[in-house]
Amino acid sequence: WQWAWNERKLTQNNPKYWRHDPSKEPPYRPPKDWVYNTSSGPMEGKINVHLVPHTHDDTGWQVTVDQYFFTNVYYILDNVVRRLHEDPNRRFMYVETGFFKRWWDQQPESIKNMTRRVVQGGQLEFINGGWCMHDEASPYYVEMVDQTT
Template sequence: MNNLKKFYSHLHAALSTQHLGSCPKGKDGMLNVHLVPHTHDDVGWLKTVDQYFYGDKNNIQRAGVQYILDSVVQELLQDPSKRFIYVEVAFFARWLNEQHDVMRHAVKGLVNSGRLEFILGGWCMNDEASTHYNAIIDQHALGFEFLRQNFGECGRPRVAWQIDPFGHSREQASLFAQMGFDGLFFGRADYKDIDQRKKAKTMEMMWNGSPKNLGSKADLFSGVLFNG
């Protein structure tokens, strides 16, 4: 335990020299590509929430969220050049609550340095077709409050991430704009829609979520993922 504390103490000292939003410097005259790994974990779908978290019933679907977080955090702590974004707070909250104080302190250092970033920040990535707006607001409020209590302003999500719902609604974009997000990225668009957007160069756009009622308050920069 003492060796573990020394290890994380050394790593956290290195992390504390970085600032929020830090990023590797680009090179002039080169095409600079930023790779930001991410994961999306269903909070119950083909398996129960417990089975997804602990990696049970892998004959149904191969998924063990605790091992994703274990390995990602270790890699971030060992290599200051790496970044990761995480979405579903339901799983992250469970994982963090199972860690000892030394690990929680190290994770907070990763968040403060901008190398572990939360996006979306809801308890889950909600469906957009059948979910009532009250449930959407409540589940995001639950996730936001957990991040606020544990990481303060550095844990605040700035980007909405709806890469898995089957279809997208204007009201969802409007809600995200009112929640204070800077942008929204989504996937699973119809292939004909994606083909048309690629031709028209409208894969990125300003989504007017409520032009008749809220006006610019509901406008949100949005992008469609190319491989969705």
């Protein structure tokens, strides 16, 4: 199923972006209980695929920082912290420290404590160390270092 960003809404109905015939079964059916077997290790003769749930929330790329925060970021952090708390087998990497700080400052103590527990348990990990993720726009490592200081 292909989702598309259309007029600031995630939609599955936009034919311009539709990649699957809705009259047919999707090419893959998730488990009925939505629980995936992630406990086994690499298997001989199989491709080992690592999926790393993480963020790359741009801080002011196409809209303002406020617009990104309230329409795209706030609910991500709310849901990630709660879902990690519910399932100790889940992991998530968060990159944009600037957005996290803003979210953190608005949380009640109960959510802050829940967040501390998932961080201490190794479920929520902060990477990069900068206010936002640097990317190919940083042509040299000096710019990447400057962005984190």
